[in-house]
Amino acid sequence: MKGILLTGDRPVIPENTKMVPVYIMGKRYIVPETLTIQKAFEYAGYQWIRGCGCRGGICGACATVYRIMGDHKLYFGLACQTVVKENMVLAQIPFYPYKRKFHDVENSEPTAETMINTYPEILKCVGCNTCTRACPMDIKVMDYINAAIRGDIERCAKLSLDCIMCGLCTSRCPAQITHYNVAMFARRLTGARVFKRAEHLKVRVQEINSGKFEKFMKELVEISDEELRRRYVEEREWEPLNSRDIGWKPQDERYL
């Protein structure tokens, strides 16, 4: 398009950009220092099959482990969110073996007993907190495992809400826990059994199944285009933002 620089998903690299060495699985490549790890791989010529997903930090496909050459410290991150550094030594962990049990959401109580029966290894947590340090989403992983052991299922669920199930925690655990599946079970139990069910939703489903709205909906399918537009413009009362506080009700209740 005229006058606009559009390069799809290929990064623009200005001429004066500093080039730095990175080591992809030990192999040296010179890449612009402005790129994310993900785009640096592509710049080097790699075609992703595994290890690439949403490219926006929410899918957990691009879990990456790296060191800076000469430094003992191990770092963790998402390749799509982390910018390269000079002398980075990189490896992807596109898959890590996990344990998963049947998550019987319908018939399990949200208790410590449930969690321990399903994942007894959580009792072997040594409290080293390595899981937490490996989490690219800054989740307090060890804390949610402790919550599961104590039977505070809701806390386990809430602490783990941002989990993208990338598996970095699991790759680091000396107790061999698959943390993210523990959290997954806890969240489902919380959604289904700790949180109160929505009564109004149950009522609405019953109304729909009894065919309450069929007549109106059929009308909408069949009326003329003009009539449809007229109803759209003239008959939709706008629910105000503070409707809950003021107990708002629409004047036209024909279609409720």
Place this chain on the structure above:
Amino acid sequence: MSGYPESLRESIKLVEKTRAARVEKTKRGETFKPLTMDQRKEVLSKFHPDYMEGTKRIVKVGPDKGQHFPNELADLLEAHSRINPKDFNLKNPDIDTDVLVIGGGGAGSSAAIMAAKKGCKVILATKLRHGDANTVMAEGGIQAADQEVDSPYYHFLDTLGGGHFLNDRKIVSALTQDAPIIAHWLESLGMMFDKYPDGRMKVRHGGGTCRKRMHSCGDMTGSEIMRVLRDEVRNLSDSIDVMEFCPAVELLLDSNGRCAGAILYNLETEEYYIVRAKAVIMATGGFGRLHFNGFPCTNHYGATADGIVMAYRAGIRLRYMDSVQYHPTGVVYPEQNVGLLITEKVRGLGATLLNKNGEEFVFPLEPRDVESACIIRECTERGNGVITPTGRLGVWLDSPMIDMLEGEGTVKKELPAKYIQFIRHGIDISKEPMLIFPTVHYQNGGLWMDDNARTEIPGLYSAGEVSGGVHGRNRLMGNSLLDILVFGRRAGISASEYIQNLNLSDLTLEHVEKYEKEIKEAGIETDRVSPMILPDYIRDEVKAKEKTSRYFGTLR
């Protein structure tokens, strides 16, 4: 310390100068004047890429021969198959199943669950990992008319108005009536909806809704839905066999013209598998990764229109397939994040759009297509765009207004994912604005199907973004997560009913041979193959040195 370079800081100063006055104005309930219907039409025709000359061309083959499609999609439709049908002995399928689901996002997963619950043996084949899909990237929410002051009637009206009244009304009737059933189903599966202590759903408005019916789980609603569905599929592992990194490349028909399976391609071993299935559910998602006109996109790596290509070759017509949704607010700076989505919620919370001089130039909550066109006009014809160090154009989205309007800390609380994304690059979006430009976001159209997800080929179903008709020419926020679940479930149920007492006849790839012949007769000369499967982001300099034509899964 600012994460912005000096060259951008100068323009930010001009934005800061007008901020206090803008906040006061917003508090008084005043806004930049929305466009009239005629003005909308004008800006769309001149500046929206869909309406611009040279962005589309006539496709010379297939069931929609003679119609206009975006160039990048036309390229894929006028390409060769990845396989030579003669290489396959279809008398010996590698795998036999009741239902084959192609695609492992929200639509595919819900289809698989329903088919399995109805007693079918299911294969879920997916190109990447199970759950790698645009579903996980949906932030805002899912619509369902479950409040006492609302009903499917109003949800229907809102959806039609958003789609310029071009949606398939029967489909929308199904969408809106199933919506509460979907919310109830998700609740029973254990999705963590945002709720009040008494269990009542927290609901918000979305662009174009007359009642509050947007349900959410923080700003990661899609991610939560995907996690729950994937977990439920894993619970059903006795009846659902998940095949990851195995995209379908062609559909199989039987000699009676019914859909009868697909050819899968193992991306890692490069084997092709013949899968015979009594029914096939196409749930491959959208086309954002085609980067129309070079635009960046908000989409997942796998959004390459594979299902469109396969079904089109088998004879399925396309509906509104020329309509691309450009989201008005994609990231332009920092360069690392170009194209990533900034949710509509930012504007919903009161942030306005500003040009390089710190001046407002558009009402912030125009429909997505209109808003995008206005931004493009400001940057091109009017020359008021901000230029980034890498030469990109953008305008400011003034997020610091949000804390001034709604109280300190609102940005961090309401937009945690965005806040983290920018702070990683030294930009505090509660104190500094974001630089944005339109980005490819959604495939409004797709495969023709009916309200039970049936296509014109018996045994072939369509669910989710790959389908057309649900959203007309413009989708409302919160209707895509709903779409994938409503029609995923309907497809699974329809397929399970359809396969009862069904006996397939001989498998065939004749449609592929016929299509090849059409390409030849139309005089199309190309070495391109499709479906595309993986986007290609390798540099030209590297490519020039790649002397083999085949490199991993991607043919070049």
